[in-house]
Amino acid sequence: MRYFETRKARIEIIPMIDIMLFLLVFFAMLTLRMIPSSGQLSKLPTSSTTSTLPAPKLLIEIQANGQLMAEGSSRTLDEIRALIQRQDASKLAVTIAGGEDTSMQRVMDVIDVVKTSGVTQVGLAARHPTR
Known part of the structure; x- marks a missing residue:
């Protein structure tokens, strides 16, 4: 009567790790795409009247x-x-x-x-x- 014995439920974590890795890569790529410049300019001129602008197109x-x-x-x-x-x-x-x-x-x-x-x-x- 082995068929009627209840088995203890197991949580498989390998698919969850795969999904988390995919989300990590997705958000990293999305974040890199949101940065508008190539980062080559580091010495912008200064101005005391600067204001924040939305990200340029x-x-x-x-x-x-x-x-x-x-x-x-x-x-x-x-x-x-x-x-x-x-x-x-x-x-x-x-x-x-x-x-x-x-x-x-x-x-x-x-x-x-x-x-x-x-x-x-x-x-x-x-x-x-x-x-």
């Missing part, structure tokens, strides 16, 4: 040598113009980030390209002096 980084970075790759001004024109410029928020030693003329060139492409929401990245 397009971040343009100006390197110390004048090179432009957008969406993780090096771009020219014409490529940035084409990149903006592929999207709805009226709803696009662009943030321009440059280091302390970035040329002001290069910043103005980028702003001109962004504004002539039809973007109305343009922000400049800066950090507060106390942070």
